[in-house]
Amino acid sequence: MSHLSRRQLLASLAASPVVALGIGAYSRAAHAQAAGAGPIAPNVCMVMPETTAGPYYFDPGIVRADITEGLEGVPLTLKLQVVDATCVPLAGARVDVWQCDAEGNYSGYRQNAGGDTSNKTFLRGTQMTDEAGLVTFDSIYPGWYPGRTTHVHYKVFLDETTVLTSQIFFPDTLSDAIYATVAPYDTRGAAHRTMNTDDFIARQIGDGGYAAIREQTGRYTADLVVGVDPGPL
Template sequence: MADKRSHPTRRALLAGFAASPIAVAGIGAFPRSARAQAQAAGLITPNVCMVLPEVTEGPYYFDPDMVRRDITEDRDGIPMRLHLQVVNADCQPVAGARVDIWHCDARGIYSGYRNTGTDIDARGETFLRGTQTTGADGVTRFDTIYPGWYRGRTTHVHYKVFLDERTVLTSQIFFPDALSEYLFQSVAPYNERGQRRDTMNGTDWIAEQAGEGAFASIREQKSYYDAALVVGIAPAADSARSGAAGGRGPGTDGGPPPGDNGGPSRPDRGTVFIPGPKG
């Protein structure tokens, strides 16, 4: 009976964190009381993104079949450790879920595609893409770099959570504009491209649709940034409503990299593995 009575409270806590406007500030935004509440509920951060299942792929996703924590490869940039915790609506951790992430490098380049507007053809490459499986606490970690930017999008990281072969959660993680601007203007190789002008968090419609909770909590460490986000499974999820977070293709989701379609084909959903590595 005690567990049943606690569920509405834990659900309200999770939903409250997801809707909190102070999450957008990212760095040191939450008061100590909120962090204490999150810790008591078993959450790694008060930054919570409630995500809806969908059956479509995210923009320019492909599965390089690489189960690895460190996805950096040869990319230059500020090191970042990204922690994602998958929980259900009652704040209970989801163990054994597969988590994929992918993002552009410091110069706005995605692996696996020919990037138009530059002389860079990254087809056949796999940098800044990888897979991990959540532990008993629902947490997985990736070692990567702080993402760059490209025209038409604010700074972001794509992710997918596979609960089984057909249930997929797709969304994006966003970062504080103040930190992004500092890095893009002051730190190589981010500052080699000139000033970011066209799209910030406030003018990116995908960031708006994803909601306040989709912004990562950022902590500056001695030699890297620590980023964390709780991915909550929405209790009334509907795949027809999930396109805003994940996108449905080039030209409609605002999510394509600065390139064409000359990249890997999307895998047959029936071949997706869950959990852990293929084979």
């Protein structure tokens, strides 16, 4: 991590209710319930609200765990666990993820933030859930672009007709610390970015959409349990 000490990041994390103790905005009782049932994060099998896919989704048809394609940024391991409303893991589900790079650009499009990435596929990929309902992607911490808070998009396909589209959110304190002090994020800073409380989709999804963040050596891990209704969405 460039220009950002472990001490600085830990100080910023201490101020964040989503990161502290790994339990986010959830009660200790909820965290204990989740741990006992087996989910990897404390949002306790919440069935996620359906949200817009936004303007930047396409399927490049790439099944892979590492979606970085060598891009610069803070390494991020993204773990999603797909379950039903009773916490039963759903094996064999297809999970697509896509996100912007450190400078706010998506692959596959001409960008407002700058540049033409229409022939690129970075930060997009597909995985199939294992017996525990888990998929893991190696990515980078997402940047930001005007009008939206920091987020990662995902789709869960149980079959051709049962599809959940939603988003994952991150603590503002961690985002601001990274954007202010880590290259290449710090070329833009965070002065004009949208915060979580001002983002209409983050408000719609609520606390259950926030990843549980853990610091590891040289990277962060973001965990989220994604509850899906097996019936029509």
